[in-house]
Amino acid sequence: MALSHVFESPVPGFNFENSTRNLLLEDALGEGKSNAPKPLKTGTTIAGVVCKDGVVLGADTRATSSEVVADKMCAKIHYIAPNIYCCGAGTAADTEKTTELLSSNLTIFSMNSGRNPRVVMAANILQNMLFRYHGAIGANLILGGVDCTGSHIYRVGPYGSMDKVPYLAMGSGDLAAMGVLEDRFKPRMEQEEAKTLVRDAIRAGIMSDLGSGNNIDICVITSKGVDYIRPYQESEYKDNRQKKYKYKPGTTPVLCEKVVRLELELVHETVQKMETS
Amino acid sequence: WAPLSSSPHTNSTTIMAVEFDGGVVIGADSRTTTGAYIANRVTDKLTPIHDRIFCCRSGSAADTQAIADAVSYQLGFHSIELDEPPLVQTAANLFKQMCYRYREELMAGIIVAGWDKRRGGQVYTVPMGGMLVRQPVSVGGSGSSYIYGFIDSKYKSGMTKEECLRFTADALALAMERDGSSGGVVRLAAITESGLERSVILGNQLPTFFSA
Numbered sequence: 118m119a120l121s122h123v124f125e126s127p128v129p130g131f132n133f134e135n136s137t138r139n140l141l142l143e144d145a146l147g148e149g150k151s152n153a154p155k156p157l158k159t160g161t162t163i164a165g166v167v168c169k170d171g172v173v174l175g176a177d178t179r180a181t182s183s184e185v186v187a188d189k190m191c192a193k194i195h196y197i198a199p200n201i202y203c204c205g206a207g208t209a210a211d212t213e214k215t216t217e218l219l220s221s222n223l224t225i226f227s228m229n230s231g232r233n234p235r236v237v238m239a240a241n242i243l244q245n246m247l248f249r250y251h252g253a254i255g256a257n258l259i260l261g262g263v264d265c266t267g268s269h270i271y272r273v274g275p276y277g278s279m280d281k282v283p284y285l286a287m288g289s290g291d292l293a294a295m296g297v298l299e300d301r302f303k304p305r306m307e308q309e310e311a312k313t314l315v316r317d318a319i320r321a322g323i324m325s326d327l328g329s330g331n332n333i334d335i336c337v338i339t340s341k342g343v344d345y346i347r348p349y350q351e352s353e354y355k356d357n358r359q360k361k362y363k364y365k366p367g368t369t370p371v372l373c374e375k376v377v378r379l380e381l382e383l384v385h386e387t388v389q390k391m392e393t394s
Numbered sequence: 395w396a397p398l399s400s401s402p403h404t405n406s407t408t409i410m411a412v413e414f415d416g417g418v419v420i421g422a423d424s425r426t427t428t429g430a431y432i433a434n435r436v437t438d439k440l441t442p443i444h445d446r447i448f449c450c451r452s453g454s455a456a457d458t459q460a461i462a463d464a465v466s467y468q469l470g471f472h473s474i475e476l477d478e479p480p481l482v483q484t485a486a487n488l489f490k491q492m493c494y495r496y497r498e499e500l501m502a503g504i505i506v507a508g509w510d511k512r513r514g515g516q517v518y519t520v521p522m523g524g525m526l527v528r529q530p531v532s533v534g535g536s537g538s539s540y541i542y543g544f545i546d547s548k549y550k551s552g553m554t555k556e557e558c559l560r561f562t563a564d565a566l567a568l569a570m571e572r573d574g575s576s577g578g579v580v581r582l583a584a585i586t587e588s589g590l591e592r593s594v595i596l597g598n599q600l601p602t603f604f605s606a
Contacts, residue, residue: 248460251499272434278455280426280434292431 133253160328162290163193163204164298164318165259165270167283168311171339172261172268175315176204177290177323178348179330186330192347194336198223198234201262202336202343206288207275208255215256219243236262240271240279248277257287263340290322290329297321308337316350323352406575408537408566409439409450411507411517412549412558413530417586418507418515419555421562422450423537423570424578435578440592444469446585447485447508452535453522454501461492461502482508486518486526494524503534509585533565537573541565555584559593567600 163176180188195203195216203219205212219242223234240260247254252275260271272280272287284302286294297318306314312335322329332348406427411420422439425432439451441462447469451458465488473480486506493502500522507517519525519532531549533541544565553561563580570576580595 244456244459248456274428274433274456276454276456278426278459280437280455282434282436 160290160326161193161206161288162286162294162319162322162326162329163206163259163288164286164294164315164322165204165261165284166298166302166306166311166315167261167268167270167304168308169305170268170308171263171337172270173308173311173315174202174204174259174261174336174338175319175349176334177319177329178332178334179328180209181328189331190348192334194334194345194347196220197239197260198227198262199343200233200264200338200340201236201239201260202338202345203239203261204259204287206257206259206291211254211256212258215243215246215254216258218246233264235264235266236260236269236271237266240273240281243273244277244279247273247275252276259285259287261336261338263338268338286318286322288322288326288329290319290326293321293325294318308339312337312349320350406537406573407439407452407535408533408541408569408573408576409452409503409505409535410533410538410562410565411450411505411519411531412553412562413507413515413517414553414555414558416515417509417555417584418517419558419562419582419584420448420450420505420507421566421580421582423535423566423576424581425576426455427575432577437578438581440581440583442466443485443506444473444480444508446479446510446587446590447482447506448583448585449485449489450505450507450534452503457500457502458504461489461500461504464492465489479510481510481512482506482516482518483510483513483528486516486520486528489520490524490526493520493522497522497524505532505534507585509587511587515585533569535576537566537569537576540572541569544568555586559584563595564601568603570600571603571605 160181161177165172165174174194176193178190179186180191193204195205197203197216197220203216205216219239222242223239227234243258247256255275257275258273260273270285272285283304284298286298301314315335316333319333331352333350334347335349337344407423409422411418420440424435424437426434426437441449441451443449443462443466449462451462465485468488469480469485489504489506493500503522504520505517506520509515516528517532518528519534521534530551531545533545548561559582562582566580579597580600582593584591
């Protein structure tokens with residue numbers, strides 16, 4: 118629900134008590150003994166471009182936990198509304214939950230007001246929420262969508278800053294992707310050209326950044342609808358599994374089988390009629 | 395790989411405002427940085443607070459955007475209650491209240507400028523810490539240090555709107571030349587009783603000076 122006043126006490130929801138507990142535990146256990154599990158970060162490349170009739174968003178699909186790839190087919194383009202999608206970089210849990218919260222708030226708003234949500238409204242709600250948490254929520258988001266006022270892309274930072282620009286790249290691979298975008302972006306591009314540009318920008322991020330990789334997802338939003346192409350391009354460096362890890366039934370021999378009936382006695386039975394009208 | 399930058403976006407900036415008879419001229423550069431990376435090279439730091447009142451933002455992007463949003467709301471409400479356009483002094487005081495009360499948590503240097511019926515064109519500066527003072531010409535941001543001498547020597551009272559626009563553009567161009575945290579394009583706006591005129595001077599059209 119859109120907030121009507123800015124400075125109010127936080128409502129129940131996110132709870133950061135565990136961070137203080139983790140700090141205390143780390144201190145208690147001593148140096149190097151045991152560290153709190155590192156949060157899942159999407160070392161990422163995400164990009165967005167405003168084209169002639171809409172918006173093209175792109176993302177890689179790698180989610181890392183320190184040096185290990187935790188998810189090779191992670192979905193970084195999140196649904197916000199039928200006409201608004203959001204790419205998220207930063208802490209995976211934060212981007213996931215923040216966008217879910219935003220999506221449900223906007224759905225309630227749509228039902229209450231009978232209007233389709235506008236991209237600027239989604240951006241403002243995000244900005245208000247992230248500012249309230251003073252950067253504790255590590256979400257770098259690219260919001261893109263088409264509404265009655267046109268096609269827009271907004272960038273919202275973890276501290277609550279908002280930028281409106283025609284093209285954008287974020288994540289650990291943003292420097293490489295931005296280079297491609299700065300070179301080839303033109304205002305009011307055709308949709309196919311924009312998709313190629315975003316694909317190339319993400320690819321530059323994947324090639325130059327260890328935290329980005331695997332496949333490329335593209336999401337094209339126009340006034341006519343959304344085309345979520347997942348994956349738009351598969352990684353050319355896919356490995357083939359050497360063996361199957363399923364065991365045939367009968368692999369473990371059954372030595373003996375014993376069935377014990379549990380004697381249950383019905384002690385008390387009540388029936389409560391439910392009020393239905 | 396390069397760690398995901400999570401330092402706050404700052405508008406390390408050059409902002410400026412000048413009063414003239416009949417209105418004010420405000421100007422700003424267009425650079426927002428996250429550490430050493432320019433996050434937005436076409437930022438608009440001149441934010442409308444009301445029809446004839448603007449603020450120039452420097453410091454943390456998130457903090458100044460949030461403050462500007464809050465003050466816009468408060469001023470809009472006040473103006474509806476009053477059934478009259480608000481005074482620039484009122485807007486400036488609202489900024490000062492917020493910046494002073496939350497001075498430990500905020501990093502915001504703001505110049506409030508506009509036109510109202512009572513006192514005409516006015517410029518108020520609310521630097522970090524929450525002071526409020528009215529000045530005929532005011533500069534702010536990291537790039538302002540480099541142009542105090544230029545401002546002090548070149549400013550004269552009684553300039554026309556066009557002279558003020560040229561003066562502001564020259565000062566900002568000089569600051570952007572010397573300050574690494576300022577750059578991009580120069581955004582200018584002239585606020586008078588009749589309305590608002592915004593203009594942009596692109597990088598290659600900036601006034602040039604001697605460079606060694």
